[in-house]
Amino acid sequence: MKLFKDNRNAHVMASPYMAWAFIFIVVPLCMVIYYGLTNADGAFTFDNITTILKPGYLKALKRSVILAIISTLVCFLLAYPLGMILASMKLRKNAYIITLFILPMWMNFLLRTLTWMTLLEGKGVINTILEFLHLPTLNIINTSGAIVLGMVYNFLPFMILPIYNALNRIDENVINAARDLGADSFQTFCRITLPLSMPGILSGITMVFIPALTTFAISTMLGGSKILLIGNIIEQEFTQLYDWHLGSGLSIVLMVFILLNMIIENLSDNGGNS
Amino acid sequence: MKKRFVSILLTCALFSSLLSGCGENDLSKYPNGKLYVYNWGEYIDEDVISEFEEEYGINVIYDMFETNEIMFAKLAQDNSAYDVVCPSDYMIQKLIENDMLKELDFSNIPNAKNIGDQYFEQSRDFDPENKYSVPYCWGTVGILYNKTMVDDPVDSWDILWNDKYNGQILMQDSVRDAMMVALLKNGYSLNTTNPDEIAVATADLVAQKPLVQAYVVDQVRDKMIGGEAALGVIYSGEAIYTARENPDLVYVVPKEGTNVWIDSWVITKDSKNSENAEKWIDFMCRGDIALKNFEYITYSTPNTVAQENIEDEAIKNSEVAFPDLSKISTESYKYLGYDADRLYNDAWMEVKSADY
Amino acid sequence: MKKAIEKIYLTIILIFMYAPILTLIVLSFNSSKSRAKWGGFTLEWYINLLSDEAVASALFNTLTIAILATIFSTIIGTITCVAMIGLPGKLRSVIMGITNIPMINADIVTGISLMLLFRFLHIGAGFTTILLAHITFNIPFVMLSVMPRVKNINFYVYEAALDLGASRTYAFFKTILPDIVPGIISGALMAFTMSLDDFIITYFTKGSGFETLSTLIYNEVKRGIQPEIYALSALIFIVVLTLLLIVYRAPQSKTKEN
Numbered sequence: 001m002k003l004f005k006d007n008r009n010a011h012v013m014a015s016p017y018m019a020w021a022f023i024f025i026v027v028p029l030c031m032v033i034y035y036g037l038t039n040a041d042g043a044f045t046f047d048n049i050t051t052i053l054k055p056g057y058l059k060a061l062k063r064s065v066i067l068a069i070i071s072t073l074v075c076f077l078l079a080y081p082l083g084m085i086l087a088s089m090k091l092r093k094n095a096y097i098i099t100l101f102i103l104p105m106w107m108n109f110l111l112r113t114l115t116w117m118t119l120l121e122g123k124g125v126i127n128t129i130l131e132f133l134h135l136p137t138l139n140i141i142n143t144s145g146a147i148v149l150g151m152v153y154n155f156l157p158f159m160i161l162p163i164y165n166a167l168n169r170i171d172e173n174v175i176n177a178a179r180d181l182g183a184d185s186f187q188t189f190c191r192i193t194l195p196l197s198m199p200g201i202l203s204g205i206t207m208v209f210i211p212a213l214t215t216f217a218i219s220t221m222l223g224g225s226k227i228l229l230i231g232n233i234i235e236q237e238f239t240q241l242y243d244w245h246l247g248s249g250l251s252i253v254l255m256v257f258i259l260l261n262m263i264i265e266n267l268s269d270n271g272g273n274s
Numbered sequence: 275m276k277k278r279f280v281s282i283l284l285t286c287a288l289f290s291s292l293l294s295g296c297g298e299n300d301l302s303k304y305p306n307g308k309l310y311v312y313n314w315g316e317y318i319d320e321d322v323i324s325e326f327e328e329e330y331g332i333n334v335i336y337d338m339f340e341t342n343e344i345m346f347a348k349l350a351q352d353n354s355a356y357d358v359v360c361p362s363d364y365m366i367q368k369l370i371e372n373d374m375l376k377e378l379d380f381s382n383i384p385n386a387k388n389i390g391d392q393y394f395e396q397s398r399d400f401d402p403e404n405k406y407s408v409p410y411c412w413g414t415v416g417i418l419y420n421k422t423m424v425d426d427p428v429d430s431w432d433i434l435w436n437d438k439y440n441g442q443i444l445m446q447d448s449v450r451d452a453m454m455v456a457l458l459k460n461g462y463s464l465n466t467t468n469p470d471e472i473a474v475a476t477a478d479l480v481a482q483k484p485l486v487q488a489y490v491v492d493q494v495r496d497k498m499i500g501g502e503a504a505l506g507v508i509y510s511g512e513a514i515y516t517a518r519e520n521p522d523l524v525y526v527v528p529k530e531g532t533n534v535w536i537d538s539w540v541i542t543k544d545s546k547n548s549e550n551a552e553k554w555i556d557f558m559c560r561g562d563i564a565l566k567n568f569e570y571i572t573y574s575t576p577n578t579v580a581q582e583n584i585e586d587e588a589i590k591n592s593e594v595a596f597p598d599l600s601k602i603s604t605e606s607y608k609y610l611g612y613d614a615d616r617l618y619n620d621a622w623m624e625v626k627s628a629d630y
Numbered sequence: 631m632k633k634a635i636e637k638i639y640l641t642i643i644l645i646f647m648y649a650p651i652l653t654l655i656v657l658s659f660n661s662s663k664s665r666a667k668w669g670g671f672t673l674e675w676y677i678n679l680l681s682d683e684a685v686a687s688a689l690f691n692t693l694t695i696a697i698l699a700t701i702f703s704t705i706i707g708t709i710t711c712v713a714m715i716g717l718p719g720k721l722r723s724v725i726m727g728i729t730n731i732p733m734i735n736a737d738i739v740t741g742i743s744l745m746l747l748f749r750f751l752h753i754g755a756g757f758t759t760i761l762l763a764h765i766t767f768n769i770p771f772v773m774l775s776v777m778p779r780v781k782n783i784n785f786y787v788y789e790a791a792l793d794l795g796a797s798r799t800y801a802f803f804k805t806i807l808p809d810i811v812p813g814i815i816s817g818a819l820m821a822f823t824m825s826l827d828d829f830i831i832t833y834f835t836k837g838s839g840f841e842t843l844s845t846l847i848y849n850e851v852k853r854g855i856q857p858e859i860y861a862l863s864a865l866i867f868i869v870v871l872t873l874l875l876i877v878y879r880a881p882q883s884k885t886k887e888n
Contacts, residue, residue, distance in 0.1 A: 003715045003716060003783075003788070005798065013709055013712065014721075016706060018725065020769070022728075024744065024747070025731050025766065026728060027747060028747040031743060031750065032742060054620075056626075056628075081639060082640070085636045100644065104647050106873075107867055108826070109827050109844065111654075114851060114863070115654050118650075118653065118657065118665055119650055123665065224489060226488060226489060226630070235738065238745070239347050240347055242343075242347040251742055251743075255736075262734060312838070315853045335839030336839070340852060351749065352754070492852060492854060
């Protein structure tokens, strides 16, 4: 059955968005690539991209990757048990409880980061309480630890949601069948639950890893500008150093990382399915 | 669910239209158009803005920048984004050399006569014919310290490398000011373009990084007042204000010398409201307005009328507010050209991305 | 035992997520400007906030942009999803591929690329550029939630309606649209949320004298946090909480009615 009398109508209906997507998605990306591959005189060059290999830049990239991996891992370790607990509750009122966990996501991203600034500062809330209790104070603000904390706090809901959805979709009969066939709970988990929730895990990983890899606001606010991430460098090239070519070149490097992440995810997704 | 959602959207729409009601009568209130002003953070008495709006019927859109570099990138991206801007000396030179400023018509700025001649004289370093800029504030860069937390004598930039104050030091998060500290510490010129000297300064800043609590700009003030740090690099203008808020804070210009800077009003080349911009500059040069600003921001004013009318004798004769420049070794930043800019930026990048 | 551990775990995570927000709310009533000491209860910051024009206009801008971007992106996204039915498979996958780009790509790259485009086209940065950018990154979220609904449309009903003499348009609005409305609503909600929450893309596409809440807060943070910001976050939290309660209550009350 056809919805359209004539498929040309479908083309007409889709054309505004196709034009939109071309102008606002394809063209801008081409511009980033163009700027990234040219210098101020408009001549073709790879210099902007190879700049990433200079020590300062490479260090920032490495640090970003490491911090993003740690944050993603922590998010996963926190979110997976949570997802399992939530899924096992099978409550009618589930929507409420899930809402509780994604509610902070609805608060402005910068406000969420700001809360941690307030808590962690040298004379912030946590240290005031610790001092009051005569406990040693915490010197975590302006360290990588604070940045990881900020990332985990900000992006945890992005991990909880897809994992919960995937776990919730698993048919209980499959698990019962495994039990009946003599699998203990550890085996059931490894053989059934984990593989079946893989798509959720993978989309959770992407949703945490990419913003963590590319953030600049969290590192500025919680790192006291002492810890430079690749996002900070790109931001600076545009807002302070006015070098659009270098900024674009570094963005291309970033896109390569995102693509790599996608490819790995697709590969392991296919691996899980076979 | 659908109805609820629609009603939520409608409520939001209603809410926003209510809010927008406040801005409806723009035209009747401001018959003389708009003026986009770009100034440093906390660098004006906000009442002065509303006074200007009322007196001239001009709607002021007021934005703030943190560093000269951010300001430059913004103007380079879109020169017409702002009409009147208040950058520092070396940045004005860079703007002039990049043909980004409009010549001022001083017949529209009669109050410029209130500005002391010596400041126009000084401006010739970066604006050789005094064609583009009118001085707004000036001062030095120095160390602000908390005397309850520092027991060593503070008279040299060296103290910022003293590991007794681990985690207690605030550095400026801007290229030239941070590099200046390390260059002067080593006895180099703060305008050096010698790669070896820059490399030494860079290494020093990297070595200093573990001791630094944070690289910040405007936050130095609040953090020092709140007692969150012992030592901070800061502009002289903050000295009076911070001492008023926290009597333990003392401002010092180190013996190795410092940068003497002038921040001046300029008008952008593509400004769409340059007449209004000239009115703004003229207004800023009025004695009473300059005094009002001085009392609020406490940055040294080059306005002679304002200087004479300062009521508080202690401040009027304050060494901090109006230092005798002959007593300290000083130099001013100069714009060093594209290549040297890159050298400084790379060095600063190295410091910022260094592990510690 | 297991249940107890589960409960404890849930509580710990909830504390982790809400304690910071609660602290902010408490601080918003603290009359001392310092975060380190409690100076007594005050509403001063709330009063200051209400008379703060900058915050009012930022709030207004944020809401206007979010509402307009939601409306436009929902309309464009829905129309495109419906049109997809009649498109050849290849074109469909090309469109979906391109649509996925802003979702996968880093916000900073999307923001920069749009900034470059707007500069190239000489569109003055401000309200328009932010709105265009928001519509662009919102459409994929709308399509993502409408597309599954479109794929599951039951065409027999539509066909039956045609057989009974309904016009194509009438049949569409009576049979197909109701099927996809839940997808449209959740898409619109997603778009609205994303728009409200966005900082990075707005940061790169905004112009002079135009702030949204996000950019305003970022500026404030760099200048030193004022207690008014705590009051603002407390208010936002309360508003969000109420909105969500309303939205989530709705389907429940419906099932009860049935």
